[in-house]
Amino acid sequence: MRAAEPDEELVGLFFAVMARFRDHFFSTVEDEGLTPPQAHALRQLAEPISQRELAGCLGYDASHITGIVDGLEERGLVQRRGDPADRRVKQLVLTDEGRKVVHRLNQRLRRGTALEGLTAEDRRIMRRLLAKVVGDDPAAVPWSMGSPRRIERRTS
Amino acid sequence: MRAAEPDEELVGLFFAVMARFRDHFFSTVEDEGLTPPQAHALRQLAEPISQRELAGCLGYDASHITGIVDGLEERGLVQRRGDPADRRVKQLVLTDEGRKVVHRLNQRLRRGTALEGLTAEDRRIMRRLLAKVVGDDPAAVPWSMGSPRRIERRTS
DNA sequence: TATTGTTATACTCTATAACTATA
DNA sequence: TATAGTTATAGAGTATAACAATA
Numbered sequence: 001m002r003a004a005e006p007d008e009e010l011v012g013l014f015f016a017v018m019a020r021f022r023d024h025f026f027s028t029v030e031d032e033g034l035t036p037p038q039a040h041a042l043r044q045l046a047e048p049i050s051q052r053e054l055a056g057c058l059g060y061d062a063s064h065i066t067g068i069v070d071g072l073e074e075r076g077l078v079q080r081r082g083d084p085a086d087r088r089v090k091q092l093v094l095t096d097e098g099r100k101v102v103h104r105l106n107q108r109l110r111r112g113t114a115l116e117g118l119t120a121e122d123r124r125i126m127r128r129l130l131a132k133v134v135g136d137d138p139a140a141v142p143w144s145m146g147s148p149r150r151i152e153r154r155t156s
Numbered sequence: 157m158r159a160a161e162p163d164e165e166l167v168g169l170f171f172a173v174m175a176r177f178r179d180h181f182f183s184t185v186e187d188e189g190l191t192p193p194q195a196h197a198l199r200q201l202a203e204p205i206s207q208r209e210l211a212g213c214l215g216y217d218a219s220h221i222t223g224i225v226d227g228l229e230e231r232g233l234v235q236r237r238g239d240p241a242d243r244r245v246k247q248l249v250l251t252d253e254g255r256k257v258v259h260r261l262n263q264r265l266r267r268g269t270a271l272e273g274l275t276a277e278d279r280r281i282m283r284r285l286l287a288k289v290v291g292d293d294p295a296a297v298p299w300s301m302g303s304p305r306r307i308e309r310r311t312s
Numbered sequence: 313t314a315t316t317g318t319t320a321t322a323c324t325c326t327a328t329a330a331c332t333a334t335a
Numbered sequence: 336t337a338t339a340g341t342t343a344t345a346g347a348g349t350a351t352a353a354c355a356a357t358a
Contacts, residue, residue: 013286
């Protein structure tokens with residue numbers, strides 16, 4: 001009779017949808033010749049930000065950013081620009097090519113997400129529900145997979 | 157006017173929700189003293205299956221299963237049982253303790269998923285929409301994170 | 313002294329390849 | 336010869352720690 005926890009199935013569905021979404025993400029990203037972390041990073045660079053800020057956005061340790069940006073810079077998608085105001089800082093700026101790639105990437109991520117199986121109305125509802133789940137935390141961390149981003153270890 | 161791709165925001169929401177879900181998953185699993193792959197494996201063992209079958213369910217390479225099951229067996233959650241019908245095969249059977257842990261794990265995964273922010277009615281709708289997205293593929297791969305499970309490489 | 317970015321190193325998750333026992 | 340499981344190894348994605356330059 002428990003009305004409290006009716007969501008056995010819902011959790012399963014979530015796992016399944018996430019698997020779909022992840023597979024779609026991986027193949028799209030590979031198609032663009034990007035590594036997953038590079039793709040996540042690119043998606044954060046609409047406006048120029050420092051490497052430190054990028055690390056914050058992505059929930060990565062700052063040390064991890066160096067290699068990711070190295071790759072993006074070599075491919076000519078991003079430029080490191082010294083900040084005159086603080087010479088320790090490097091601002092990350094998308095090149096024209098970088099902007100193109102981000103745009104194409106986002107476009108491809110939208111398509112074929114299986115979300116296409118939904119009607120426009122369904123998607124509207126979905127948007128409303130997901131927004132409710134995410135809550136008003138706009139800083140809601142972007143998705144990255146791999147090991148836990150950071151789990152506070154119980155110092156039992 | 158493009159009515160074709162209205163889902164910029166929806167994709168973002170999905171990323172965010174998945175990040176939430178993933179964090180919840182990681183901390184829950186760690187709380188149970190399991191590694192993520194162990195948790196995924198446990199969740200597949202309602203019925204006894206062979207290691208090979210488990211690999212199939214999880215989308216892991218079979219070689220990866222050995223270590224995972226080693227850990228579960230050491231913790232007394234799973235037993236390897238030789239199959240009399242085919243002596244190469246090892247059937248994986250949950251112990252009583254294992255059954256308890258799976259139950260607790262699933263319970264905790266249901267709770268605090270942020271899905272709780274939804275009303276029962278919302279959840280019902282969500283279930284319907286997600287089912288639509290997943291389609292009738294019941295073998296929809298369980299979620300596992302880390303590198304792409306397998307991306308068919310274009311033999312250009 | 314504190315902070316940005318870098319380097320070096322290590323750990324986790326997963327795959328591939330080579331092996332064994334059995335079929 | 337093919338298949339189930341194991342072992343050894345390698346690679347990707349992270350983190351932590353130590354360091355240089357700047358603040």
